[in-house]
Amino acid sequence: MTAVELTEASRWYGNVVAVNDVTLTVGPGLTGLLGPNGAGKTTVLHLMAGLLSPSQGTVTIGGKPAWRNPDVYRTLGLVTERESVPGFLTAWEFVLASAKLHKLPDPAAAARTALGIVEMESAQDRAISTYSKGMRQRTRVAAALVHDPGVLLLDEPFNGMDPRQRLHMMELLHRMAEEGRTILFSSHILEEVEQLSGTVQVIVAGRLAASGDYRHIRRLMTNRPHVFTIESSDNRRLATVLIGQESVSAVTLTDGTLQVHASDYGTFARALAKLAKASGIRLTGILPADESLEKVFSYLVAT
Missing domain, CATH: 3.40.50.300 (P-loop containing nucleotide triphosphate hydrolases)
Incomplete structure (x- = not known):
């Protein structure tokens, strides 16, 4: 060998x-x-x-x-x-x-x-x-x-x-x-x-x-904390729905822009669409805010 x-x-x-x-x-x-x-x-x-x-x-x-x-x-x-x-x-x-x-x-x-x-x-x-x-x-x-x-x-x-x-x-x-x-x-x-x-x-x-x-x-890599910027038909209402979710660690709404800190990417990704649909909210955009390779790999250093 x-x-x-x-x-x-x-x-x-x-x-x-x-x-x-x-x-x-x-x-x-x-x-x-x-x-x-x-x-x-x-x-x-x-x-x-x-x-x-x-x-x-x-x-x-x-x-x-x-x-x-x-x-x-x-x-x-x-x-x-x-x-x-x-x-x-x-x-x-x-x-x-x-x-x-x-x-x-x-x-x-x-x-x-x-x-x-x-x-x-x-x-x-x-x-x-x-x-x-x-x-x-x-x-x-x-x-x-x-x-x-x-x-x-x-x-x-x-x-x-x-x-x-x-x-x-x-x-x-x-x-x-x-x-x-x-x-x-x-x-x-x-x-x-x-x-x-x-x-x-x-x-x-x-x-x-x-x-x-x-x-x-x-x-x-997948289960690390993620930050998403979300666009929807009712950001304020969606923020209220998401704030009580176990996979969400923080929600901020600044000047109409909704940003969500997800502690578990997989669980959050699976729940988001279902929660929005159940609340009558239409999702129009989901943008990961922290997806650079450097941030992904740097997270591994800290784990």
């Missing part, structure tokens, strides 16, 4: 702390590294990939140090967030070059296998510059997989993808994880949590804010 482990790992740049005392283990299967932009996800991945040294603590792959240990690349594949693929190359040429750099005994066979895994054989002889975003991502994954690594790290692999491309990539990651690989991908998109079948690690401001099964993390 190949596992990636961070033990009390920190990384700072002068007075800026990018990662702060993070301890986590990523084992076989599919794991999501979630957090808002600037949270430290890329730094964590670069520590795991041996591209950065920890300022303190340890980072190991299969029990061996990731930093200054070229041997880890025999079992590690990395797909960075920034694309740096020469557009004039074909997928075949790009993946074959990766196989040769790894000094594989049969580079051509390895390249064919990797392109087959990502289902790019039909387009492998076209220039990469003609590919869609999803096809370019799959080509980069093939290059990272060409030496059949046990660990695959992907930094924001869904950026710029449309829903169909995102679904295809997620299916690919699930399939590779089922083969026994240790796969970690970073993302700042909450909805992608729902498509995971494994573990979620949540990073906020360089700290590990939450860790566990995706269902548990989703409940933490």
Whole structure:
């Protein structure tokens, strides 16, 4: 079993702390590294990939140090967030070059296998510059997989993808994880949590804010306090109806604007429409007032 482990790992740049005392283990299967932009996800991945040294603590792959240990690349594949693929190359040429750099005994066979895994054989002889975003991502994954690594790290692999491309990539990651690989991908998109079948690690401001099964993390996100601005045919009457509800912690009505603080998002969402209908009130607008990613993730830090 190949596992990636961070033990009390920190990384700072002068007075800026990018990662702060993070301890986590990523084992076989599919794991999501979630957090808002600037949270430290890329730094964590670069520590795991041996591209950065920890300022303190340890980072190991299969029990061996990731930093200054070229041997880890025999079992590690990395797909960075920034694309740096020469557009004039074909997928075949790009993946074959990766196989040769790894000094594989049969580079051509390895390249064919990797392109087959990502289902790019039909387009492998076209220039990469003609590919869609999803096809370019799959080509980069093939290059990272060409030496059949046990660990695959992907930094924001869904950026710029449309829903169909995102679904295809997620299916690919699930399939590779089922083969026994240790796969970690970073993302700042909450909805992608729902498509995971494994573990979620949540990073906020360089700290590990939450860790566990995706269902548990989703409940933490969903059941946190929410603030809604509501528009209706009779805001004053609706405020009176809502103020006695167990899922409502506070109601304010300022200059005709109704704002509701819900202590339980799920219970409130289910009750609101029924209460309004029973009271003869027509709802015309419901706007979450606190749905920024930073606020969602910051709530996890405090729990």
